[in-house]
Amino acid sequence: MKRNSDKLIKITEVCLRDGSHAIAHQFTEEHVRSVSRALDQAGMHYIEVSHGDGLGGSTLQYGRSLTDEMKLIEAAVEECKQATVAVLLIPGIGTVDELKQAKNLGAGLVRVATHVTEADVSAQHISLARELGMESLGFLMMAHSAPVEKLVEQAKLMESYGAEAVYITDSAGALLPDQVRERVRALRQSLDIEIGFHAHNNLSLAVANTLVAIEEGATRIDGSVRCLGAGAGNAQTEVLVSVLDRMGVNVGIDIYKMMDLAEDIVAPILHRPQEINKGSLVLGYAGVYSSFLLHAERAGKRFGIDPRDILIELGRRKAVGGQEDMILDVAAELAGSR
Amino acid sequence: MGKVKAAIIGSGNIGTDLMYKMLRSDVLELTTLIGIDPESDGLRRAKELGIGTSADGIDAIVKNPEIADIVFDATSAKTHVRHAKVLRELGKIAVDLTPAARGPFVSPAIQSDISLDVDNVNMITCGGQATIPIVYAINEVADVRYAEIVATISSKSAGPGTRANIDEFTITTKRGLEIVGGADRGKALIILNPAEPPILMRDTVYCEVKQMDEEKIRQAITDMVETVRQYVPGYRLKQEPMFEENKVTVFLEVEGAGDYFPAYAGNLDIMTAAALRVGENYAVRLKEGKYETQQ
Known part of the structure; x- marks a missing residue:
């Protein structure tokens, strides 16, 4: 595989964070221990553990965690001999207090996430993480929704705050391969730091898009085992590392062990298979934040309307990540107008 | 005089x-x-x-x-x-x-x-001014165990001060929900939305109560909205309050008076x-x- 970067590829497994959405935040400590242990033994580089909406996300707005995320972080840290435990922080939801707590429990990396146009709210958290001695990365969500120049401008802001990498985060799973290429290329030409890519599989493009991103020079790559992530999940990690291996890219992760843990440990945790159903397909098609899926399905049931209509209306109103409260509001409005 | x-x-x-x-x-x-x-x-x-x-x-x-x-x-x-x-x-x-x-x-x-x-x-905070009165009103009749608010404002109405220290918003508003609103425990979220044309400020209030009484709570909310409207005419319920077990959800919208700020900046207007x-x-x-x- 020809790559526009000579740096090592570092994989972050997100099923214990992004997957929280898919199982309504019902992870138990035992889930986290068994998954982390197996991932660590397979050679995974980073394992992200947090509420789906990041530190402090256990709320009525997003759904409460069954288990306190700090307990889960602590458990993951205890199980990992070589992997680094990562956390997600969305300013406006979590604060520096939770970040310090996670760091004290042994989290070594934080991704500070903002909407793609709002990078300046992350300055405080990105620089604090550096001061705490954590790896500190920026995560620009809903990256499909802004023009490339805007993405570059915002990524440069995160770089100026001290971010060691900036992710193009395709939260809606809406980016097409050419759009991924264009974005990674633009960042590569303007940033001195690493570029990351986080996919959602709503249009069945997660692995393909990730390969395009790697070719263009992205080196921080996200995946979720068994697609355990919001919407239709992310780039399926065990598939991604197998494909990379076939393409001659060795990332130092044991493929057989990944396949085993996907089948034996992660699959039983799923509430339903992570397939692309009409709901998740519409997320990608309409460019809607992937974690809205289960909320829209519940609201659809409650108000007797098609969840797709809710999701498409949310896309039309340009809802951003975190606006789960708009789902009930829009559903009630749609129901009232019938 | x-x-x-x-x-x-x-x-x-x-x-x-x-x-x-x-x-x-x-x-x-x-x-x-x-x-x-x-x-x-x-x-x-x-x-x-x-x-x-x-x-x-x-x-x-x-x-x-x-x-x-x-x-x-x-x-x-x-x-x-x-x-x-x-x-x-x-x-x-x-x-x-x-x-x-x-x-x-x-x-x-x-x-x-x-x-x-x-x-x-x-x-x-702006989010506190928009939501704490509602929490207080519900607490008066139903005893609020937990209050959570989500303030969504247009990106254009969030100044550099707010952006540089967004934790100050979430932490101060949380304290306000507890101290002034009367909730046993509070939590505040803030979201910036860059949509054009800019969105009006919207606030969602979730309360978990100890004494659920839909009728009383509905009345308390209606009365409080009227009280706030006396000084913020663009303050209104966006949707009828929703009730589910011990949880009340209130959707609010704040349209500014358009004095110096444009009308979408209800968050600045309410302050x-x-x-x-x-x-x-x-x-x-x-x-x-x-x-x-x-x-």
Whole structure:
């Protein structure tokens, strides 16, 4: 595989964070221990553990965690001999207090996430993480929704705050391969730091898009085992590392062990298979934040309307990540107008 | 009886919007808009309106203490800490629109009458002004165990101060939900939405209550919305309150009056409108006090 970067590829497994959405935040400590242990033994580089909406996300707005995320972080840290435990922080939801707590429990990396146009709210958290001695990365969500120049401008802001990498985060799973290429290329030409890519599989493009991103020079790559992530999940990690291996890219992760843990440990945790159903397909098609899926399905049931209509209306109103409260509001409005 | 004299320190967006609102007040007379930049748009507008101006900052009041009995501070948290001390020494009442929180938190919909012994009050946050009254109203009839609010504002209406320290918003609002709203535990979320045209401020309030009584809660919410509308006319329920087991969900929308800020910036409007109302309540008290001593 020809790559526009000579740096090592570092994989972050997100099923214990992004997957929280898919199982309504019902992870138990035992889930986290068994998954982390197996991932660590397979050679995974980073394992992200947090509420789906990041530190402090256990709320009525997003759904409460069954288990306190700090307990889960602590458990993951205890199980990992070589992997680094990562956390997600969305300013406006979590604060520096939770970040310090996670760091004290042994989290070594934080991704500070903002909407793609709002990078300046992350300055405080990105620089604090550096001061705490954590790896500190920026995560620009809903990256499909802004023009490339805007993405570059915002990524440069995160770089100026001290971010060691900036992710193009395709939260809606809406980016097409050419759009991924264009974005990674633009960042590569303007940033001195690493570029990351986080996919959602709503249009069945997660692995393909990730390969395009790697070719263009992205080196921080996200995946979720068994697609355990919001919407239709992310780039399926065990598939991604197998494909990379076939393409001659060795990332130092044991493929057989990944396949085993996907089948034996992660699959039983799923509430339903992570397939692309009409709901998740519409997320990608309409460019809607992937974690809205289960909320829209519940609201659809409650108000007797098609969840797709809710999701498409949310896309039309340009809802951003975190606006789960708009789902009930829009559903009630749609129901009232019938 | 004449009006009570007031001054505003800070000629930025908040101070300027507050100026326009104060011109309509029946009880407050804005004598001076005070800034530090003589070229600022706020000071220029004040001059055009025939209002006194100064670019000397707090010194304008130190040198001429008679210009105001009530001083509205729309500078920054750091600056207000210094101002609070000076104003106290001068015997002025301070209405603090910064996050400094030297004095107690106040929402005029809840604390309509404040003792003159309290000479410095803090306006909490925009999200707090929009949501704490609702939590308070629900708590009065149903005992709120947990209150969570989500404030969504247009990106354009979030200033550099808010952006540089967004944790200050979430932490201060959470405290306000507990201290003023009366919730046993609070949690605040803030979301910036860059959509064009800019969205109106929207706030969602979730309360978990100990004594669910839909009828009483619905009435309490309706009454409180009316109370807030007396000073923020663009404050309204976006949707009928929703009830589910022990949970109440209230959807609010705040449209600004469009004085200096555009109408979408309901978050900024509700701050200045609430601060003005607090100042007016003080003014009424002060006038009563003067009246009594004259007797």
